[in-house]
Amino acid sequence: MEYVIDVKELFTHYGRREILRNISFSVPKGLITVILGGSGCGKSTLLKHMIGLLKPTKGNILINGKDITLMNEEELNEIRKKMGVLFQGSALLNSMTIAENVALPLKEHTNLKESTIDIIVRMKLDLVGLSGFGDFYPSQLSGGMKKRAGLARAMALDPEILFFDEPSAGLDPVTAAGLDELIINLKNVFKMTIVVVTHELPSVFKIADYVIMLDMGELIFKGTIDELRNSNHPKVKIFLERKPDESVYSPEDYFRYIAGD
């Protein structure tokens, strides 16, 4: 299998708190990789490292064989043009219309004519099912539509890798399923490498080809979706069966905790 992203022995800290501990994995090309884990396990932090927003304390991240932790801002920007990111809150610029938002990376990074950009924008909006919404402002759209618009913007420069941060967060199940469908279509049609950070199990089983699971900043599982289903790792099992993590507090400990002892 060919790999696009290689993360090697990654450590990271916020102040003195260790967030990620010795993370190593590879993201296969042309597949959907899901980074799975409970809230606060460091999965969003890991994503921010992969798109170069944060620098690790130690370790390397190779994208197409080039180490982005050693790059300066200019070299990073070259890599960023080949990546698209859909943020959790879709992160559209509220002062601009949807069409202007999608056109922004094109205007900044290409010398295309205004009329060509218009056509590309319209195509991208069609692709995510938002034709005719170009002149709306983000505040006039629903959560699901904003996510789609954010996706159109992420795809404006035809990236090789697409990142999604919690795509189904805050969406109703039907809209979330629609977005999952869209992600699968993108993989099938454009052969893009897709990395999705999520904790939604239904979504994971629908879209994932390859899964990486984090727990308390450590990597506890990597493998295909079938391997995940059959995993015997206790933490993986607890997560998949949606049981509360009993290892945190025994009833006696919990009583002591709430009694303030």
Next chain:
Amino acid sequence: MEHLRNRLNGFFINFHDVAKIINDTFYWTFLSPFKGKSIRLKSTIYEMVKAGYNSIPIITIISFFIGIILALQSAYQLKKVGALIYVANLVGVSITRELGPIVTAIIVSGRSGSAFAAEIGSMKAAEEIDALISMGINPVHFLVVPKLIALMVMMPALTIVSDFIGIIGGFVLSISILEIHPYNYFQQTVNALLIKDIITGLVKAWAFGIVITIVGSYQGFKVSGGAEEVGRRTTSAVVSSIFFVIVFDLFFTALFYYFT
């Protein structure tokens, strides 16, 4: 000991962040245009209208009142020595050298400094800044440079308005209540004012524009939590930009006192 070390650490991080934003702002404003990264003209004009044109009414009214107050206060003293005509000198010189720039700066701090912090802060809270970076767009270039250029142009322009209206305020009061002949007042003002007075005032205003933009943007970029922190940062943007405007005023006044 632990506490002290954390405080010291925090201080150095802040110092580093301030230095970085100043460095980035000047790089993207003055150097990058020569490297083919042009300035965003459309949003610069938009910022000019928002920060400059839209604050003309409030600056006009306040400057007019300041002119009247200044004329009244100086008449109170000058009447005793029978030198009422020198009201014109006092009003003209103190408005162009000091009050015009500082009143403009305080109004612009309140209107635009806070707006800059709120705009950038809420973008930071909504991950919009992260989105810009991930699209390979430098947020300082995209957001701060148009604001900086707008204020560098509009602060001196607004100061000219403020100077003019302030002098008119003093004039109106003097010819009515103080019964000074209009022509005499006019002549006295023209004789008292040196071109130097006006220029030093405008240089100050230009510097205040830079201070207000940097402080407002810095506070905006420092937002790391949600909406509540945006409010807190907005308040401190206004307070600290007024503080730094006065610090810079002191510096420039001392400089001009000795070197012009």
